[in-house]
Amino acid sequence: MAPSGIPAATPEMTNQTGFEPSQWGDFFIEYEPKPLQRSEEWMVTRADKLKEDVRMMFNARSSSRIFLVDTLQHLGIDHLFQEQIHDTLRDISENELTSSATLYEEALRFCLLREHGHWVSADVFDKFKGEDGTFNKDITSEPIGLLSLYNASHLLTHDEPKLEEAITFARHHLELLSYSLKSPLAKQVKRALHRPLPRACKRVETLHYISDYEEEQGHNPILLELAKLDFNLLQHVHLKELKAITEWWKYLYGHIGLSYIRDRVVESYTWAHVIYYERCFELPRIIIAKMMLLITILDDTFDTHATIEECRNLHEAVQRWDESAVTLLPEYLKKFYIELLRSFKNIEDEMPIDINYDIAHLKKAIQNNVAGYLQEAEWSHKNYKPSFKAHVNLTSRTVGAPTVCVSMMAGMDDAIMKQALKWTADVPDVVVAAGKIVRFMNDIAAFERGKCNRDVASSVECYMNEYCVTSDVAIERVYVLIEDEWRTLNQARFENRALLPAVQRIISLAVSASLIYDNRKDVYTSSKHFQKTIEGLFVKPI
Template sequence: MASTVAATPDEIQSGYEPSPWGDFFTGYQPQHLQERSEEWMTVRADELKEEVRKLFKTCDNTAARIFLLDTIQHLGIDHHFEQDIENALSLVLRSDFSNLSLHEVALGFLLLRQQGYWVSPDVFNKFKGEDGSFNKDITNDTKGLLSLYNGAHLLIHGEVILEEAKAFAQHHLELMKGSLSFPLAEQVKRALHVPLPRTCKRIETLHYISEYNEEEGHNTVLLELAKLDFNLLQHVHLKELKAITEWWNSFSGNVGLSFIRGRIVESYTWAYVVYHEKGFKLPRSIISKMIVIITTLDDIYDTHATIEECRKLNGAIQRWDESAVSVLPEYLKNLYMELLRTFRNIEADVPIDMNYEISYLRKSIQNHVTGYLQEAEWAHKNYTPSFKDQVDLTSLTIGAPTLSVSVMAGMADEIMKQALEWVSTVPSVVISAGKIVRFMNDIGAFKRRKCKGDAASSVECYMHEYGVSGDVAISKIDALIEDEWKTLNQARFENHALLPALQRIIGLAYTASFFYDNRNDVYTSSTLLQEIIESFFVKPV
């Protein structure tokens, strides 16, 4: 599909492979629109949506509602039915779970908790014996165990019942996974690798569409809508990819730094993991551009600039004025002017009646670069900080605060001002999301060659401070990742008014499972991402 781009000498020296995409998306035409017009697809999708709304109205029991909600979410069409889903969840919340099966209880638990509705883990007590352990008779209920395993990953700190449920379900799913048939075998395999509440939703949608297609008695209306919706959204994303690639060509051409990673398609994919729905062009654009800027600055601070140049660049960015360009070395002047221009253009793109304040975004980048300077100072002095100091700093320089502010461009107007003010204080959920991404990034990078000038990673700092091996350090950090997920889960129940903002920040944590899966860094080693990107944007369903 995409053509391979030759690496420049600077990229080779820096150890970065080129992105395989080049200008692929500037001229690509989607195949499915040659077969059916976009207008026909839109009209047909609207007809199907009305049929789905009738399904909500005809659901007359709790189990039916739970299964409908689960199917709609798995198929990726839930964004069309937010109010219907809210109404159905309210009915499920008020329902009596006592007569439901393990599969139904666990699925209802998962659906409610992930939408910020508190459900006590005591709903699982009826599946336990007098000794407090889970009954053996549920070990043959594969779907029930799978839902229990997934639902238990929405646990908060101190929920021993759910820790036990997770371990029990995992143990028995591992025992039976080799004897299962399609599609359950694939669903169990995926969940054991990355549990459902932490997975990239669009990857799950692609898997589930093909699996649901093979399921006996599947609802043809839901399936047809899911396929049409994916292909219609693909067309939206392709237009944006064309525009963002053209922006990158202008940005990189003006900056003139051949040693930086060219990752615009991968940056857009990062934004897509958080926001795939049609109405979020602006936050996708802002997130993509901020990731490019963060990556560019990271490559300058990590691999190219001297410590004095790092200090000068930080000083100029804190001033945020064109006159500050005079203090910079010649090769960084164009970058600085392009940075200011990018922010001016983003501000111009924000609708005049939207409460999105660009000043929050500018301040987050200024803070981000101050963090990069601290890392550079540590590297310059060959100083290995304590594990805590390293994590406190690098969970911010991974980009979570800046991206969280970027994400707020997708909030509804009635909460945007409050959401921006809240996220600019860098609350615990932003820090937790940052730690998850940072830890998984560092684990993924641990066995790769470190770039010259890199400060010590969290893995190396832990090894240094506690005198342990890399495997021991990674095991400890894996446990810390679990703690941060509990913090994110807890936050769902603490401020319901800001739940839309929180859910997108949790989406930033999903990107860790996506980009740093299998101990890899597929953002940097982007050819490993090529097949997935093709399935998102190039290959129609």
């Protein structure tokens, strides 16, 4: 069902290019959440008291702190204890666990350290193997250990056969055990088998895990209460931002009058929220959402509406980046072009004086994006199917990853922002890998849905054409390539330690693809499939 006050979309309510209308309309402009049992002031005071209680928990022994950090991450409140977690992981990295440590403990330590850029060898799991090099049978009856091993092993880099073996082993035995497990562990195993934890959208996982944690016997009531309070307090922040950006978009969408584009402001904000959900990151959250909306307008114009001459002219105007270039454009694109320039000018003007963010990098990223769109349009105009490699090299960038990644850098600490911004703008391997994952998952979803007549051939189609294989074979091959790109992303944590905060956010873009293109559906384009997630994140308090 549509949210209260919003009519559900019907098949005939599509625009002239076949896109569904917005599921939300003015919902977040008008929405007034129901008052909670306590005032926001009380919630803040109570949360502050609970945070002090949690800080005291970091005085425990090392193995207990491993469990504490893992629980905080699952509950989505690790952002409140960054200093304590940093110190804990440093201590844990310098001290190996005792020989009596369980598989659960060892895998948890491995996972936490690798996630945070500390290298740990896969050899730590050798003690759970026999003389023949295979895992001991006695660990197959420990589902929580197998689950931890399965999740941890997905942080593998290139050429780590031990972790590939661990994934296969753990998955097999988790599948055998899954029918006999009880909740909440059964639900956690089911989610992990669908999508391992390092690739799961953190905020959606938090929604699931708060419910799971409440079911666990012996759960810590302090952590649970703080998680609920923090989620609801952040939801208030996100609702205010949703109202503001919906108002911004309502003016822009109505003013430019392009009825063929996807109306996806709430979905764009949600995508940005997946990357940056914490309270202090309003600026990058809003910039990312706006860039996604502007990219969507450009993408839909090049893909579904403009003639090839109009595409060439729009490309030239964007490269010139000057209001005088508006004379190059057809009448229907002039307002949009002026608003594109104005949007960037407004971002620059509104940038806080203490944030050293050079918007020239973002402008260049958009210009490169448009150059790629023109190449796609030329291919489509000539009915040309490029080689699979040529297609991927181009479209992994036109999917918007470089632009979004440059947008993310507005959230970096000033000490590394200049370096991180320049590094990201040069499109390093980690950005390319994130872009390929988004592109491949997008193309698989698009192939399942069926593409628009004017769309350039997808990577799936290019692979089918070049290698003369069926769609099933092509899609399976693309999934193999996705796995390879995940290894590149995991490797980036250790190759770019000085820029780890930037690397972590870029990886979160790849993580977001698993939400946006889950089950081979494109919930950005077919947004009715995204409605329940959006309601859980923003409409329904815990």
